[in-house]
Amino acid sequence: MQVFKSKTFKRIVSLAVLLLMLIGTYTIITETLSDTTYRTYFEKDVKKIKDNNEDVDIVFVGASRMYMSIVPSVLEEKLGVSNVLVGSTATQPICGSYYYIKELIKDVHPKKVILDVTWDRLLNEKQAQALLLVYDRLSGVNKIRYALNCFDKSNRCYLLGPCRYKDNILVADKIIAEKKLAKDSWEKKENSKGETYKEKGFVYAVSDVTTGSISFDPEADYWYSDDRILEENKEYLDKCVELCKENGVEFELVTAPCSVTYMYFVGGYDDADKWYRNYAKEKGINYINLNYLKGREDFLPDELMYDNCHTNGEGAYVTSEKYADLLLKEEKGEDISSYFYENLDEFKKDVHRIVALEAELEYSENANDDGSVDATMHLLSLKNPDAKAFYQIELQADGSDETTVLSEFSEEETVSIKLPGYTGYKLIVRAKSQYEGDKEARMVYSY
Amino acid sequence: MNIISLEFIIFAVVFALVFFIVPKKWQWAVVLLGNIAFYAFAGIGYIIYMIIISLITFLAAIKIEDIVNASKDELSKAESLEDKKAIKAVVNQKKRTICTWALIVAMGIWVVLKYTNFFLDNVNLLIEHLKPGAMIGNVSWALPLGISFYTFHAAGYLVDVYRSKYPAERNYFKYLTFISYFPHIIQGPFSRFDELGVSIKEEHKFSYDRMCEGAARMLIGFFKKIVIADKIGVAVNAIFGNYETYSGVYMLFAMFAYGIQLYADFAGYMDIVCGFSKILGINLAENFKRPYFAKTVDEFWRRWHITLGTWFKDYVFYPVSMGKTGQKMGKWARQKWGAKMGKLLPGYFALIFVWTATGLWHGANWTYLVWGYLNLIVITMTMQLTDFYEKLKAKLHIKSEALYWKVFCIVRTFILVCFFRFFSAAPDITTAVKMLKYTGINMQWNVLTSPTKLFVDVEYIDIFFIIIGTIIITLIDILDEVGVWEKIKLKCPMIIRNLGFTIIIMLLIMSLGSKSDLMGGFMYASF
Numbered sequence: 001m002q003v004f005k006s007k008t009f010k011r012i013v014s015l016a017v018l019l020l021m022l023i024g025t026y027t028i029i030t031e032t033l034s035d036t037t038y039r040t041y042f043e044k045d046v047k048k049i050k051d052n053n054e055d056v057d058i059v060f061v062g063a064s065r066m067y068m069s070i071v072p073s074v075l076e077e078k079l080g081v082s083n084v085l086v087g088s089t090a091t092q093p094i095c096g097s098y099y100y101i102k103e104l105i106k107d108v109h110p111k112k113v114i115l116d117v118t119w120d121r122l123l124n125e126k127q128a129q130a131l132l133l134v135y136d137r138l139s140g141v142n143k144i145r146y147a148l149n150c151f152d153k154s155n156r157c158y159l160l161g162p163c164r165y166k167d168n169i170l171v172a173d174k175i176i177a178e179k180k181l182a183k184d185s186w187e188k189k190e191n192s193k194g195e196t197y198k199e200k201g202f203v204y205a206v207s208d209v210t211t212g213s214i215s216f217d218p219e220a221d222y223w224y225s226d227d228r229i230l231e232e233n234k235e236y237l238d239k240c241v242e243l244c245k246e247n248g249v250e251f252e253l254v255t256a257p258c259s260v261t262y263m264y265f266v267g268g269y270d271d272a273d274k275w276y277r278n279y280a281k282e283k284g285i286n287y288i289n290l291n292y293l294k295g296r297e298d299f300l301p302d303e304l305m306y307d308n309c310h311t312n313g314e315g316a317y318v319t320s321e322k323y324a325d326l327l328l329k330e331e332k333g334e335d336i337s338s339y340f341y342e343n344l345d346e347f348k349k350d351v352h353r354i355v356a357l358e359a360e361l362e363y364s365e366n367a368n369d370d371g372s373v374d375a376t377m378h379l380l381s382l383k384n385p386d387a388k389a390f391y392q393i394e395l396q397a398d399g400s401d402e403t404t405v406l407s408e409f410s411e412e413e414t415v416s417i418k419l420p421g422y423t424g425y426k427l428i429v430r431a432k433s434q435y436e437g438d439k440e441a442r443m444v445y446s447y
Numbered sequence: 448m449n450i451i452s453l454e455f456i457i458f459a460v461v462f463a464l465v466f467f468i469v470p471k472k473w474q475w476a477v478v479l480l481g482n483i484a485f486y487a488f489a490g491i492g493y494i495i496y497m498i499i500i501s502l503i504t505f506l507a508a509i510k511i512e513d514i515v516n517a518s519k520d521e522l523s524k525a526e527s528l529e530d531k532k533a534i535k536a537v538v539n540q541k542k543r544t545i546c547t548w549a550l551i552v553a554m555g556i557w558v559v560l561k562y563t564n565f566f567l568d569n570v571n572l573l574i575e576h577l578k579p580g581a582m583i584g585n586v587s588w589a590l591p592l593g594i595s596f597y598t599f600h601a602a603g604y605l606v607d608v609y610r611s612k613y614p615a616e617r618n619y620f621k622y623l624t625f626i627s628y629f630p631h632i633i634q635g636p637f638s639r640f641d642e643l644g645v646s647i648k649e650e651h652k653f654s655y656d657r658m659c660e661g662a663a664r665m666l667i668g669f670f671k672k673i674v675i676a677d678k679i680g681v682a683v684n685a686i687f688g689n690y691e692t693y694s695g696v697y698m699l700f701a702m703f704a705y706g707i708q709l710y711a712d713f714a715g716y717m718d719i720v721c722g723f724s725k726i727l728g729i730n731l732a733e734n735f736k737r738p739y740f741a742k743t744v745d746e747f748w749r750r751w752h753i754t755l756g757t758w759f760k761d762y763v764f765y766p767v768s769m770g771k772t773g774q775k776m777g778k779w780a781r782q783k784w785g786a787k788m789g790k791l792l793p794g795y796f797a798l799i800f801v802w803t804a805t806g807l808w809h810g811a812n813w814t815y816l817v818w819g820y821l822n823l824i825v826i827t828m829t830m831q832l833t834d835f836y837e838k839l840k841a842k843l844h845i846k847s848e849a850l851y852w853k854v855f856c857i858v859r860t861f862i863l864v865c866f867f868r869f870f871s872a873a874p875d876i877t878t879a880v881k882m883l884k885y886t887g888i889n890m891q892w893n894v895l896t897s898p899t900k901l902f903v904d905v906e907y908i909d910i911f912f913i914i915i916g917t918i919i920i921t922l923i924d925i926l927d928e929v930g931v932w933e934k935i936k937l938k939c940p941m942i943i944r945n946l947g948f949t950i951i952i953m954l955l956i957m958s959l960g961s962k963s964d965l966m967g968g969f970m971y972a973s974f
Binding site for chain 2: 010011013014017018021022025026029153154155156157158160162163164166167169170
């Protein structure tokens with residue numbers, strides 16, 4: 001009994017209580033406020049594979065482009081392989097890919113790892129949020145090494161749950177409800193962005209974009225050149241290659257589909273493709289750019305894109321079918337290079353339309369006596385050099401189906417128009433080329 | 448090394464472990480090595496200034512002591528009082544010469560490094576008037592870490608030995624350990640050799656209770672800095688940085704918020720370093736005593752940056768007010784205006800030196816001088832008008848001990864102190880005046896109906912942390928001010944105490960990862 005009254009005992013109890021309180025509060029805050037991500041579902045899939053001691057043949061690693069364009073079941077069926085996992089996370093940094101591949105090799109022993117690469121993959125700085133998504137999927141020493149090597153000092157605090165999820169305090173009820181849903185239902189309901197988790201990492205998106213109406217920002221920093229590659233990213237790519245080699249795992253690079261619009265307005269897109277081709281050659285690995293697949297304009301038009309960087313669900317099935325065919329041919333030792341365009345110029349020759357359209361409206365500050373407003377519309381389009389763009393501008397009142405043509409199809413890129421007022425209308429801009437059968441590019445400008 | 452970093456926490460833990468593991472007689476050497484390691488993070492090259500300044504003052508102090516010791520023999524042999532007086536005069540002269548030259552060189556290094564550009568800027572202003580276009584380029588010297596602090600530590604030590612307050616230290620490395628003690632090198636407190644120097648040299652046993660107390664204080668320090676100062680500083684910077692675009696209410700808010708930020712930042716640092724020293728068993732002087740509970744500006748300065756105030760009191764105020772000029776002035780004032788002025792005038796005279804030095808110490812800029820003189824004016828006016836105030840209070844039946852009067856005085860002092868700081872916050876006097884102008888015009892009081900708007904650029908969740916943090920710290924300060932905080936700490940049940948720590952730690956973790964670029968840097972470190 002004397003022991004319980006001793007100072008030392010009291011101190012130990014006090015420390016233990018403090019520790020328990022800290023761990024308890026930390027866990028409660030983290031568990032309550034953490035977001036429900038696709039990880040929740042993916043981990044269930046992986047657990048099932050591990051519990052059943054199943055083989056995993058192919059693992060896809062990379063950014064959201066991968067998990068929205070690769071359908072594991074299609075590849076499994078076409079290739080006759082047992083398991084295909086799409087273990088990607090949103091905007092995954094390349095250092096994250098390296099540690100994630102390490103984790104997957106340890107956990108599911110894949111025979112082949114396919115890494116997603118794009119024109120900007122090696123240019124990107126590490127973003128805390130993207131790093132954390134990979135961190136969540138790692139474990140043990142690998143997790144610690146990743147935290148130490150990939151996180152900047154200023155970002156390390158986000159490794160602590162209460163710090164990372166503090167903003168969720170304000171939407172705690174929503175977070176808790178989402179979590180309940182994730183726990184109760186295996187098939188997650190469609191989220192606010194029209195995405196649904198389907199299987200083994202694959203996410204099905206229902207939204208789509210209309211050809212030609214994909215907005216593009218000519219001012220944005222969308223350009224590639226070899227000298228913009230960050231050395232650290234290149235080093236981690238090398239490490240990925242080495243890691244797979246050391247573990248006897250086949251390694252491949254793939255560029256998932258992006259919109260045709262994107263290929264047109266990303267400066268130096270072709271240089272990026274060339275860099276990866278040369279890199280793959282140098283390292284003795286395969287590289288496939290699905291955007292350069294011949295006939296891509298027909299089998300994967302922009303209507304099957306979710307946005308500029310991702311296919312929608314339907315597009316994912318189309319992509320996976322085509323990709324599986326290629327992998328099959330590759331497996332048989334067939335030279336698949338003839339299935340691809342040599343470069344962007346060759347690709348562009350098969351595009352006979354106005355790719356995308358952008359418009360900017362400039363108002364006169366003062367309305368006319370009759371209430372109308374003089375305005376000028378500046379028009380811009382993405383197209384091949386030999387294509388001519390003809391623009392038409394229509395006016396539509398909000399809530400009405402009727403349209404009035406303000407300006408007939410013409411080549412003019414600066415068009416003066418008269419608007420009935422400052423608000424309450426939409427301008428529908430159409431653009432078409434001289435090519436026969438060209439689908440119109442269309443954009444709606446609300447004002 | 449940033450004190451608000453994982454590196455510092457690891458460094459502190461390793462340092463404390465080694466400190467208690469090594470034989471006790473070598474603990475001071477561990478401190479010295481720790482100081483060097485800490486300093487090396489800021490650039491080992493800068494240590495040269497510290498070595499030069501410490502070496503000059505160390506050797507001068509020894510020389511002064513040797514002269515005094517040597518004179519003791521001579522004094523004992525002296526036959527007459529005149530002989531003794533003559534020997535003392537010679538000794539004093541020698542002591543003064545050594546002390547003065549050593550101070551000139553040591554302080555000179557600091558002055559040159561800190562004030563050259565300020566001097567050149569003002570010379571350029573003159574030249575611009577005389578010969579437009581001609582300019583002298585500024586120098587690009589970086590101010591070595593903590594030089595304003597260690598120079599004052601060294602100067603204080605030398606003057607104390609000169610005044611025979613305590614014997615000179617004979618081991619240079621032990622002296623250097625005191626000068627370079629890393630917890631006080633960035634922002635103070637100003638330490639005295641007979642306190643900190645002796646405390647470092649003592650042997651220290653590990654104490655669990657002391658460790659808990661020290662760690663708790665460090666925690667409170669981190670809390671003040673991270674949860675309050677760094678967060679509220681975002682709004683202060685945003686408003687002060689674009690004062691022309693904000694209405695008067697925003698400016699008023701920023702004025703008070705800056706006061707809170709400065710306190711949480713500086714007092715937070717003090718809590719961290721004092722808490723860490725407490726763990727080691729080394730006593731660091733206290734620098735704060737709930738300053739925003741001061742009822743006058745004079746009292747505020749006895750509660751805020753206490754060690755700077757006492758340093759200037761001991762080494763500037765007394766030498767000037769008790770010196771020949773000060774005494775002559777007192778005598779003259781007594782004859783002309785009576786005993787009261789005879790007593791006060793030398794003090795006013797000395798205060799001019801104190802506030803000039805205090806202003807310039809805070810920064811090489813005219814804004815700091817104006818800020819210092821504003822404090823000086825209010826303090827001297829308060830001293831001069833004390834009798835008048837007492838009479839007025841008696842007439843109005845105001846009791847000094849009444850709670851409403853105390854609260855009024857506290858609020859008045861807080862407003863005054865925050866108001867003066869416009870001059871320390873602004874980059875130049877013109878801007879400070881403009882900021883004042885914008886505080887008085889276009890008030891837009893309706894903003895107060897949605898007060899969260901005042902926290903410009905602060906994330907919504909961080910506003911919540913700032914408010915909770917400020918309430919917690921104010922509550923602790925109120926309890927401390929009324930003298931019950933210590934009792935609460937002692938009698939608080941273990942569960943409640945641990946719950947308090949848990950809440951503080953969780954708030955601390957949740958406040959990390961601020962987008963604020965203030966994160967980690969301390970405001971007083973730039974002074």
